Amino acid sequence: MGTPAVDEYPSLFRSEAMSLVQLFVPAEVAHDTVAELGELGNVEFKDLNPDVNPFQRSFVGEIRRIEEMARRVRFFAAQIERERDPVPIRPLYDSAPLIAVGPGAAQTMDNIDVKLSEHESRLLDMNDSYEVLSARLAELTEARHVLRETAVFFQRAESNQTEIRSSFDDSSAPLLQHDDRENQYLTVSNVQLDLEFIAGVIDRTRLPTFERVLWRVLRGNLYMNHIDITEPFVDAATDNSTYKNVFIIFAHGEALLAKIRKVSESLGATIYPIDANADKRVESLREVNTRVEDLKAALYNTGSTRRAELVKIGESLRSWEDLVRKEKAVYETLNLFNYDVGRKTLIAEGWCPSRDITMIQLALRHATEESGTSVPPILHELRTNKTPPTYQRTNKFTEGFQTIMDSYGIATYQEVNPGLFAVVTFPFLFAVMFGDIGHGAIILAAALWMIFNERKWARADLGEIMGMFFYGRYIILLMGLFSVYTGFIYNDIFSKTLHLFRSGWTFPESGDGIVHGEANGHVYPFGLDPGWHGAENALIFTNSYKMKMSLVLGVTHMTFALCLQVPNHLRFNRLADLYHGFIPQMLFLQSIFGYLVVCIIYKWVVDWSKSSIPPPSLLNMLIAMFLSPGTVEDHLYRGQAFVQTVLLLIAGVCVPWMLCVKPYLLWKETKRIQNHGYVGLVATDDNHIARHDDLEGEEEGDGRAIAADLGEEHEKHDFSEEVIHQIIHTIEFCLGCISHTASYLRLWALSLAHAQLSEVLWKMTLGRVLGAEGLFGKVKLLFVLVLWFNATVGILCVMEVRGCYQIVQPKNVRLLMVGFWDK
């Protein structure tokens, strides 16, 4: 592997040159160093103790403390969330940053920890008292309801009382067991019921069970009344609201009453002692009312102090969250490090872009200065033959494209990055389908709008859908631009045409109502001639045109993607792959589909109206080329049969070429090595580690350790595996050529569908009312215009964009990856 030059200009073409670096960090600056490097964000640390349990690592204690803090912060956030009126939370970019590095770091963390726990205990206290108060309030409210409802009940009973009395007149005397009380009642009002009763409140969902159980307990002798309480009771602890009912049960006899009480208690009902005496009831109602008022005032006070506390927390909540998250990340990274023998220094290994090493060194120095110690962390590069991770440097423009490509697969280190080409091919293929000046302009405007608001929106949380669009704003921008361009080529604006230049067709009036276009010698300089618009055979023409165009584009795209493997082969010096992979693949593709493309262009060039032979069907030609090689029915040009036979033979030769040569070369190579007397190096993992350590020890003197993991590059050349691999590759390539070509026809299909849809939209809405006269006509026009515009934006610009996007994405991505087929 060629060691990449560090001073190479950064490009999207290949991933960054990476270096394996080793850091010796004195324990006292370790935290600050990692924090600093974390802010920089371009070192990927390796886990140096992969077989240590998570809770046995060095910094578990710190992480645990941070987690406790995180829990408190989450608790605050949940409390703020629960508050009915939103509590203002100061956004992170507005808050003063909490600095947890430097000499005062530990102090800061301690302070915050203390502050958090103080806030928590205060909040918990307040919550407790709030809950107690609200429980008390709920109880009193229940009592009030019971008093009121029973009052209503008694009133109703009183009005019926005379009849009851009269019917029980004779036998009433033995029923009056409590004479004294009876007398007392009589003194208050001479119309009192003498029945013992229990009144209380129960959860509405439990009421049916309660009633049934009671009915069975009392053996059917149940006289029970219940009334809904309309307003819900809100539990202060959980914010759940429950609905309750007031019930009143009449029964006779202490035993029964006790039983009822027991059942009520067990089913969670609350019983309130209610006096049978009306005056006493009124009195207790008054008393309850005053206490409710008092409690409400107390509750209000507690609530507002609690709210004040929450507002105070809200001011720094975001910065705490930020700090806690950062600190946790720092300690989790520190856990990846190794202690040296004296436990004074931490040893870290990691990958970083070679270009950034100076920056990292600056950061290290900065961290040392900040923390006020004199011992700087030492960084040095390790030589290795491990394959470094792929790192593609992106900016806000290429980020979206790179993400699309990465979702399919990530190139190996230093391979050609397909993301670079996606910047152009992706929006272009999209535009082939979406070609329309008007719709393109709408998307373009939307993209520009997002880009102009970039600064503002980058900070805001836009929600899932909008966030996705915003993330891809530069993709959308290019898609819009390209759509406008292809729109000009298709000469299509909201399914109408632009008449920019002089048309190549004239339509002289003829008597029979059918107008025949006649060529007038002009050639329309750019795009489709507007004369086609509205012609009888317009669809036939655009159909054939777009189909052929999508084939030409498709084969070009595939050829290009295939070429992408060449720089890889050259770079990694894989000449065998170049000669026995790339060249036969290219020949295969070109001799079949390249030939088709040449024929398409040739057929376009020939003026068939002046030719002596009729235009041949290219589709039939391609099929006949395989089915009956050597014979051609409709000639396109002279000597066609010979050319086609030769091409078919070339393609035929390429298949065994791809299939056999590479495995054979490999086999010969292994044979040669074995003949020289070498034996395969079978190294176990343990050996590596031992070797690694040995080398490190040896090299300590000159300060440049070598991490030599030899095993990783020495894959065992299992011959049969290699052959199977190659067979799969060959079949995949040959079939892939055909299926990919066919699937490029989707460009044509989507493009036609898009054009038809926009035409239908136009005809069904705006086209009908455009000529209308008078005020009514104008109003109608306005209304339909709005309808049409909404439909255009809604259906075409949003739904179709998504649709086309989803088609382009796998296609384009896969095709650009063709370059990496030989992996």
Place this chain on the structure above:
Amino acid sequence: MEALFFNADSGFLEGIVRGYKAGLLTQSQYSNLTQCETLEDLRTQLASTDYGNFLANEPSPISTSTIADKALKNLVDQFNYIRSNAVAPLDKFLDYITYAYMIDNLVLLITGTLHKRKLTELLKRCHPLGWFEGMPALGVPTNAEELYHTVLVETPLAEYFRDCLKVDDLDALNIEIIRNTLYKAYLEDFQRFCQSLGGPTADVMGRILAFEADRRSINITINSIGTELSKEQRARLFPTIGRLYLGGNNALAKAEDIDQVRSACDSVTEYRAFFEGVGGMEGAAAQIEDRFFVEEVSLNKMAFLQQFQYGVFYAYVKLKEQEIRNITWISECIAQEARNRIQDYITLF
């Protein structure tokens, strides 16, 4: 045939439950757990398993009961998810699983009331899967008939309770009789239901329930030796679906010491091993109980070997329960510094 249409109704849930099963702790995870020094370590370690951060929002000195509660809540949530997505006859099958917990809750409440425990405290200790309507009112009645008429008549347990109506007052012995009678009726009913489903469900559940029945018979015998429970009464408590039925059960009913129990079980090869090396009465019950648990786990694991049957749902609940017992055991051992006994959990996978 049942395999043909099984997935239409229950394929999704079987997939879910097999996914849950894949999340059960493995041997290596257990050995990591046993290395923990403190409960905080345990919390960290559990966070890297399928439990995820189920303890993340608990304030720091964490107690074993919190861990157990949260783990149980995990199971209950999973069960409720499955139950709410189930269609007939799986829903009925799942309901049957809960009946066992209902019986436990019933007995817990009656016993608690007998010992004058506080109702709220008792309700907290009830298994959430066995919650039924009117359950809190169980503390009210004072004899079996009242119990039946007041609450149980409208629960699924009513049918099972009919045989208990002869019992008059609720004392400790009678409660035990009620528990075992209920369990016997429940197991027999569940077995009937599973056999009516037919197919592999009947096979798998038949095996599991037969073992469960035998386990109860043996436990009843061992625990009743030397108590005032008469032999006829004892015989009436044995479920009639186990592999020991009929000959073994008869022998068990007559057994007077552990050796007679052993010889009663001799007819079934698997059970013979349970009694190996078991000495006198002292500790025998505990020793055998542990072996029963191991056997239960292996039976439940076997349920996962067959597809297109409901046994997996039952087996998962039982396995998860065992796992919760294991976690609780380990955390208790850590909390009480009894590290020498920490290995006494039962490995599932």
